[in-house]
Structures are given as structure tokens and as C-alpha cells.
Amino acid sequence: MKRTHALDISERALIFLANRSSDVQRFLTASGLDVDDLQARGSDPSILSAALSFLAEDESLAREFSEAENLKPGQLLQACATLDPNGSMAW
Helix, strand or coil: CCHHHHHHHHHCCCHHHHHHHHHHHHHHCCCCCCHHHHHHHCCCCHHHHHHHHHHCCHHHHHHHHHHHCCCCHHHHHHHHHHCCCCCCCCC
């Protein structure tokens, strides 16, 4: 998967999370970010990768997102691997 496509998926993942108050709050808590950080750095590839990985780690969220975005099976994980090939989430 091309990086630009993976970034597009991750942007949609962040929007998906942002529209779900309890889920975005869990992401903020897990990431150590606050709302202001997220608004200021929301387009940062490391933030987008973290949001995508957070979503992928929750099977229910991953399924809902994939269905809502009409992703093919495996595309979510391919996007994660493209943005973070070592699985480090080191941001």
C-alpha cells in the first residue's frame, strides 16, 4: 500500500474517533495528548499513525470503522504496517 493511501485511511480513522466522544477520550488518555494537542498536530503523520493503530487494536472499533469506510479485509492492517513498518508506535 502506498504511504499516501495509508495516510488517507489514518486521517479518516482520526475523524472517526473524533466523532465518538468516549473513544477519542480513550485515545487521548492512551496517547498522552489533550484536545489542544490533537487539534494542533492532527495532521502529523505520527499522530495519524497512532490513531490508526489505536483503532486497529480494538476489534469492535476496527470492524465498525472498516465497514463505515468500505475498507477491504486487511486494508486497515496494511495501512498500519505502511505507516509503522516496525510496529513501534514510537512517536
